[in-house]
Amino acid sequence: MEQQAFPRTHYCGTVRTEDIGKTISVCGWAQRSRNLGGLIFIDLRDRTGIVQLAFDEHTPKDVFDKAFTVRSEYVLAATGVLRERSSKNPDIPTGDVEVEVTKLRIVSRAETPPFEIVENSDVNDMLRLKYRYLDLRRPDMQRAILLRHKIGKVARDYYDEQGFYEIETPILTKSTPEGARDYLVPSRVHPGKFYALPQSPQQYKQLLMLAGFDRYMQIVRCFRDEDLRADRQPEFTQIDLEMSFVDVDDVIEVNEGFLKRVFYEILGVELETPFPRMPWKEAMERFGSDKPDLRFGFELKDITHLVKDCGFKVFSGPATSGGSVRLINVKGGSTFSRKEIDSLGEFVKTYQAKGLAWLKLSGDQRSSSFAKFLKEEEVDAILEAAEAQDGDLILVVADTSNEIVFAALGALRCECARRMNLLDPREYRFLWVTEFPLLTYSEEEGRFVAEHHPFTAPMDEDLPLLESNPLRVRAKAYDIVLNGTELGGGSIRIHQTELQEKMFSLLGFTEEEAQAQFGHLINAFRYGAPPHGGLAYGFDRLVMLMAGVPAIRDVIAFPKVQNASEPMTACPSPVGDKQLDELSIAITRKEED
RNA sequence: GGCCCAGUAGUUCAGUUGGUUAGAACGCCAGCCUGUCACGCUGGAGGUCGACGGUUCGAGCCCGUUCUGGGUCGCCA
Numbered sequence: 001m002e003q004q005a006f007p008r009t010h011y012c013g014t015v016r017t018e019d020i021g022k023t024i025s026v027c028g029w030a031q032r033s034r035n036l037g038g039l040i041f042i043d044l045r046d047r048t049g050i051v052q053l054a055f056d057e058h059t060p061k062d063v064f065d066k067a068f069t070v071r072s073e074y075v076l077a078a079t080g081v082l083r084e085r086s087s088k089n090p091d092i093p094t095g096d097v098e099v100e101v102t103k104l105r106i107v108s109r110a111e112t113p114p115f116e117i118v119e120n121s122d123v124n125d126m127l128r129l130k131y132r133y134l135d136l137r138r139p140d141m142q143r144a145i146l147l148r149h150k151i152g153k154v155a156r157d158y159y160d161e162q163g164f165y166e167i168e169t170p171i172l173t174k175s176t177p178e179g180a181r182d183y184l185v186p187s188r189v190h191p192g193k194f195y196a197l198p199q200s201p202q203q204y205k206q207l208l209m210l211a212g213f214d215r216y217m218q219i220v221r222c223f224r225d226e227d228l229r230a231d232r233q234p235e236f237t238q239i240d241l242e243m244s245f246v247d248v249d250d251v252i253e254v255n256e257g258f259l260k261r262v263f264y265e266i267l268g269v270e271l272e273t274p275f276p277r278m279p280w281k282e283a284m285e286r287f288g289s290d291k292p293d294l295r296f297g298f299e300l301k302d303i304t305h306l307v308k309d310c311g312f313k314v315f316s317g318p319a320t321s322g323g324s325v326r327l328i329n330v331k332g333g334s335t336f337s338r339k340e341i342d343s344l345g346e347f348v349k350t351y352q353a354k355g356l357a358w359l360k361l362s363g364d365q366r367s368s369s370f371a372k373f374l375k376e377e378e379v380d381a382i383l384e385a386a387e388a389q390d391g392d393l394i395l396v397v398a399d400t401s402n403e404i405v406f407a408a409l410g411a412l413r414c415e416c417a418r419r420m421n422l423l424d425p426r427e428y429r430f431l432w433v434t435e436f437p438l439l440t441y442s443e444e445e446g447r448f449v450a451e452h453h454p455f456t457a458p459m460d461e462d463l464p465l466l467e468s469n470p471l472r473v474r475a476k477a478y479d480i481v482l483n484g485t486e487l488g489g490g491s492i493r494i495h496q497t498e499l500q501e502k503m504f505s506l507l508g509f510t511e512e513e514a515q516a517q518f519g520h521l522i523n524a525f526r527y528g529a530p531p532h533g534g535l536a537y538g539f540d541r542l543v544m545l546m547a548g549v550p551a552i553r554d555v556i557a558f559p560k561v562q563n564a565s566e567p568m569t570a571c572p573s574p575v576g577d578k579q580l581d582e583l584s585i586a587i588t589r590k591e592e593d
Numbered sequence: 594g595g596c597c598c599a600g601u602a603g604u605u606c607a608g609u610u611g612g613u614u615a616g617a618a619c620g621c622c623a624g625c626c627u628g629u630c631a632c633g634c635u636g637g638a639g640g641u642c643g644a645c646g647g648u649u650c651g652a653g654c655c656c657g658u659u660c661u662g663g664g665u666c667g668c669c670a
Contacts, residue, residue: 036633037626056627072620089630112621115604118631123604126662179670199670226669350596350666407666453670551663562662 006077013049015082017096024099025079026051027107029137030070031117040067041098044076045117047142052085052098053078063104073110073117073134079103125553129567132558144555147266148543152219154262155239155539162254164217164241169204171197171221176517178454181225183234191584197223200536202453203521205242206493209532210524217241219539227562230551231485231541234564239488239542242534248476248492251533252277252432255480255488259430266546269428279435280474288326288410290436293484294429296422298328298413300406303396306381312373314357315398323400328409329386330416333393334362340419341393347415348397353408357396361388370396414484423483425548431481435459438475439506447508452477454503455521456491457533470506476533482545490535497525 009024028046040055053076055067070076080101089095114131115123119139128135135141156166175182175196182196198204200222208216218240225234243251256273263269276294283292286299304324307315315325330336336344345356359368359379371379386394395416397408417423438458439448450456452475458466462473476492494500500522504514514522540552553559560566580587 032630034629034632035626036629039627039629041629041632043630050630052630054628085628085630087628087630091630095630112603116620121604124600124662127604176670180668202670224669227667229669230664232669346597352666450670456670562664567662 007079008077010051011048012044012046012051013094015051015094015097015099017084019082020084020097022082023079024082025077026053026099027077028075029110029117030072030074030076032072033067033070035068040064042067042070042076044078044099045137047146049094049139050092051094052089053080053101053104054083054098055101059101063101066104066106067101070106071110071112073113075107075110077105077107126561126567129559129561132568136557141554144543144547144549145557147547148539148555150266151262151543151546152239152539154265155217155219155258158258158261159215159217159241162215162257164215164243165213166218167208167213167216168218169198169201169208169220173198173204176203178450183223183225186583186585188582199224200238201240202455203518205240205534206455206521206532207524209242209244210527210529212244212530214244214530215242216534225564228560228564230553231538231544233540233552233556233559235560236552236556237539239537239539240534241536242532244530244532246492246531246533248434248478248533251490251492251535252478255535259480262542263428263546271428271430275430275432275480277432277434277478280433280437281435283433284406288406288408288413289484290433291479291481291484291486292410292431292433293414293417293423294431295424295427295483296413296417298330298416300326300328300409300413301385302326303382303385306378306385307374307398310374310378312370314355314370314373315396318398318400318405321400323398324402324405325396325398326405326409327382327386327394327396328413328416329388330393330395330413330420331389332391332420333395333416334360334391336360336393336419344395344412344415348408348412351408351411352401352404353397353399356408356412357398359383359388359394359396361390361392361394363390425483425545427483428545429483433479433481434477435474436477436479437471438462438473438477439470441471448506450503450507451475452489452491454507454518455493455500457494457499466502466506478535480535480537485541485545486538487541487545488535488537490533492531492533495525495529495531497522497529500525 006027007025008027010019010026012026012028015024026044028044031043031045031050034041038057042053043050044053055064078099078101080099080103082097083100085096085098113134114127115121115134117134117137121138136145172185172195175184175194180199182199185195185197187193187195201218201220205216220238220240221235222238223235228234243254256275260271260273263271280290283290286292288300302324303326304319307325308319310316319325341358348356357370359366359371382394388394395412397405399405437451438456440451442449448470457476459474459476465473477489478491479489480487494503540555543555544552547555549555558566558568565572
């Protein structure tokens with residue numbers, strides 16, 4: 001019977017030349033073994049790195065024989081004397097030393113894994129996720145998960161120092177019809193009734209302000225039953241916070257402090273604060289997006305007025321019927337081939353643009369899809385507006401819907417930058433986008449809907465417009481944007497009962513409906529509400545950008561795939577009739593397997 | 594719900610104009626090997642070409658349908 005204790009003295013990756021001569025014990029997984037016949041080397045791996053175990057003619061025969069049988073991913077516990085290597089490996093931190101093993105325990109054997117446990121593997125995502133526990137053994141995944149832990153720790157430390165309490169809010173909560181689809185949880189005790197998993201702790205954190213906690217934060221799981229993207233999972237984590245007796249500047253200042261701190265502590269990057277701010281309207285006009293990537297130019301230019309009377313209907317049509325014609329100047333874009341420009345045309349069609357007009361200036365050559373339809377001076381005016389120079393590529397989108405023009409050109413400028421390799425993931429350009437519209441009109445529902453949520457406060461100077469022109473009202477809402485990704489967003493909330501009631505009525509709620517859905521909040525306001533506001537970060541996105549990886553999946557230990565299932569556990573899965581019966585649930589439609 | 598891309602050995606991929614027994618590298622197994630560290634050398638095993646249907650004398654390759662995954666539009670207060 002082998003001993004069961006693990007007298008580990010060192011983590012594998014931490015041994016150094018200072019430890020030479022010491023008897024040490026290490027535990028871990030066999031990364032690789034090199035069997036030279038009379039000499040065996042095994043790389044032993046744990047979360048800190050790798051150390052080389054050496055077995056040679058001095059090794060006791062039973063130990064040597066055991067080493068002979070070791071295969072990839074066997075779990076080993078080894079004891080021996082740390083010695084200097086006769087030939088060193090400069091590529092790893094422990095490359096100057098090795099363990100001359102005197103005792104070896106094969107703690108568990110392992111089947112050959114379905115893929116190699118190595119850094120930068122480009123194995124199929126599905127396979128990685130099915131065997132996520134193996135995938136997570138890879139050093140890059142270990143680093144990402146550790147980075148996530150450290151960022152969370154900085155957040156807790158920082159907000160604690162700033163006087164925030166971490167307070168938990170319920171996971172079983174009330175469904176609200178505004179916003180994303182809810183994940184529902186049936187109640188056994190109340191047949192036919194459901195809890196909802198929170199899309200965010202929004203209302204609870206406001207109630208905590210009403211309860212007098214003054215400053216709250218929480219690193220909290222949120223749930224939205226919507227389709228996935230590279231930066232969207234059905235369950236994701238927010239750094240959520242709320243503050244009392246503040247206005248926009250106060251929230252922004254505290255959070256600039258956090259971002260400055262976390263980027264310095266984790267990446268050693270010194271961010272300059274305050275970050276630039278840009279009103280939403282300006283962001284749309286200049287970048288066609290409410291989350292502009294500032295790492296490159298290609299800003300939008302409005303040429304509607306220049307083409308109103310031109311003979312080219314593709315331009316003059318939208319220009320004279322409430323739409324717009326806008327362009328971006330892709331500096332140095334004349335290197336794009338005709339084929340590539342055609343593919344950009346296909347690209348904008350995904351944003352419902354009807355097509356892409358272009359003009360290319362390379363040397364004395366001017367080629368264009370539209371110049372032949374315009375007068376010489378009209379083309380010149382467009383080129384002047386675009387500040388076009390030799391080597392540039394002008395891309396024009398015209399549509400009767402401004403939203404489509406913005407969406408298409410906003411996405412196109414990013415796509416061009418991607419194709420031209422202008423995006424340095426180690427350059428961090430932060431931006432506050434402010435003054436979002438308070439409301440938008442939903443054609444589908446035939447009413448106003450809140451752009452942010454129904455508790456967002458209007459800007460003081462726009463209050464009179466609430467009656468006269470609600471769509472012009474700007475909100476005390478702000479997003480923090482990093483390199484074209486919305487990292488977080490928040491707002492100052494309404495704390496006056498009358499204003500809140502006005503908002504609900506604008507949104508088309510009757511008093512009874514508002515009371516039924518938000519009564520807890522409305523009633524709470526009657527008992528003394530402090531002015532308050534807050535912000536929530538997409539924690540996964542923050543970690544993703546700081547880790548320099550392309551998807552939040554890469555910084556979540558057990559993520560879901562595009563159809564919202566999880567390959568390892570194969571959830572969601574059917575449940576038994578007994579369970580359903582207890583919940584008073586009948587299945588009316590089934591997925592075919 | 595729409596669009597784009599991918600699916601061939603355990604893994605990553607190649608596979609010509611539709612034509613013999615579908616290949617490579619890594620991994621795996623066996624043997625040899627005392628300073629390797631992507632060890633080396635020799636040999637070997639390993640395939641429902643995602644699935645179904647069609648065209649054809651003949652399909653990994655062409656056509657249709659479908660499944661799975663990735664990206665994206667819609668959606669995501």
